[in-house]
Amino acid sequence: MILIFLRHLLQMLALIALQVLVCNHIHLFGYATPMPYVLFLAFFPLNASRIGNMLWAFVLGVIIDAFSNTPGEAAASLVLASFVQWPLLCSMVPKEVAEDMVPTFKSMGRWNHIRYLSILLLVHHTAYFILESFSFFHIREMLITYASSLLLTFVLMLIIDTLRNGK
Amino acid sequence: MSTLQDRIREWGHWIVFLLLEITSLVLLLRYGSYQSSVWFTQANAVTGKVLEIENRVLSYHNLGELNRQLTETNLELQCEVDILRHRLALLEHDSTQTELELAAHLNGIKRIPARVINNSIRDRDNFITINKGKADGIRTEMGVVCGTGIVGIVCQVGRHYSIVLPVLNSHSSISCRLKRTDYFGYLKWEGGSPLRAFIDDIPRHADLKEDEMVETSGYSSVFPPGIFIGRVKRILNSDDGLSYKLEIGLSTDFARLRDVSVLDWKSAPMIQTKKENEEE
Numbered sequence: 001m002i003l004i005f006l007r008h009l010l011q012m013l014a015l016i017a018l019q020v021l022v023c024n025h026i027h028l029f030g031y032a033t034p035m036p037y038v039l040f041l042a043f044f045p046l047n048a049s050r051i052g053n054m055l056w057a058f059v060l061g062v063i064i065d066a067f068s069n070t071p072g073e074a075a076a077s078l079v080l081a082s083f084v085q086w087p088l089l090c091s092m093v094p095k096e097v098a099e100d101m102v103p104t105f106k107s108m109g110r111w112n113h114i115r116y117l118s119i120l121l122l123v124h125h126t127a128y129f130i131l132e133s134f135s136f137f138h139i140r141e142m143l144i145t146y147a148s149s150l151l152l153t154f155v156l157m158l159i160i161d162t163l164r165n166g167k
Numbered sequence: 168m169s170t171l172q173d174r175i176r177e178w179g180h181w182i183v184f185l186l187l188e189i190t191s192l193v194l195l196l197r198y199g200s201y202q203s204s205v206w207f208t209q210a211n212a213v214t215g216k217v218l219e220i221e222n223r224v225l226s227y228h229n230l231g232e233l234n235r236q237l238t239e240t241n242l243e244l245q246c247e248v249d250i251l252r253h254r255l256a257l258l259e260h261d262s263t264q265t266e267l268e269l270a271a272h273l274n275g276i277k278r279i280p281a282r283v284i285n286n287s288i289r290d291r292d293n294f295i296t297i298n299k300g301k302a303d304g305i306r307t308e309m310g311v312v313c314g315t316g317i318v319g320i321v322c323q324v325g326r327h328y329s330i331v332l333p334v335l336n337s338h339s340s341i342s343c344r345l346k347r348t349d350y351f352g353y354l355k356w357e358g359g360s361p362l363r364a365f366i367d368d369i370p371r372h373a374d375l376k377e378d379e380m381v382e383t384s385g386y387s388s389v390f391p392p393g394i395f396i397g398r399v400k401r402i403l404n405s406d407d408g409l410s411y412k413l414e415i416g417l418s419t420d421f422a423r424l425r426d427v428s429v430l431d432w433k434s435a436p437m438i439q440t441k442k443e444n445e446e447e
Contacts, residue, residue: 054187069294071195072196
């Protein structure tokens, strides 16, 4: 129990550092800013408490928001993504899998895992940019930002995930 | 078998989900007023500290010091130029009493040096975080300038850090005027390039030239008059076609902003006496 808590905490701190110190400064072609912190949700094991997951997501979101001056945006979209994470995971894993399975390339199969990551990411990004659009004035630029950030984050997530599994 | 407990077990995650989403949205909406809690933005002590350490690691200490001095000198010289210009104008024609007062005021502005520890130029609403706060005498609504011209207005103050609303923010609106002809308007940023902003509602009969200088008007109490903003790049028609809209090339390069000065000119002695007189 404590071990899982510590693991979550470490993952969270690492992703916050990555986001705040590196990714917030990236504006590829003036648009794309990767948000790899969504990866945090993908590590929740199958049997974790859904309420706990949402609380973790909320805490991460508030911290990310504090550093990017976007109160509520990341928090709201992360909570939404963590809410759909469990049903999504259930629908994708085979029936006879261990109860405390942690979703990785190995345990889910490569293709399934990529699908799982991309749907999580899509939910988060869509919510995030809908919230952002409340006060946005250039719809075209926003769509470009949305699409390019999504793509860049996806690539970055795949790289991080591959590295994690490689060790 | 208690049904209530079962219900809660069944619907608990929905309740928590809704609660968390509502909390997030409240944060999001309350922030719209810009006066909201310092806790959830970069003006709070922890985020400020982290960003400051990051900034210190990234900048070469000596270069930073040098930069600081240059900015100071630049600003001093700019003020001096402005005073001299006013003196010159005084010699050339009979000045009014107000012009005399203005020239005197420029002298008494207190400047608080600060360092930019976080900056963005790509968002729709950009913000700058600086490493000075309430403890250093900074209050909201103070003007911020750098060596090359105007930067923005302080919008949120924490104890040791503050957030500046720069020109590059859709909510920014700074009173400005054309230096040659004194036509005034409000400087707005419409997104896109961090190098250009717009002034709307310049009347049709105004005599305009490209490459004209634009400066602060001093009509608001945020900036003293005469601080350089940029030059007119293009003269366009406004959206309703009734007036001119000017595209301004901003003189400040927000992409490499490091040292800035916060202007505390409300507490400058001259102005205070003036205010006291008004109150009497």
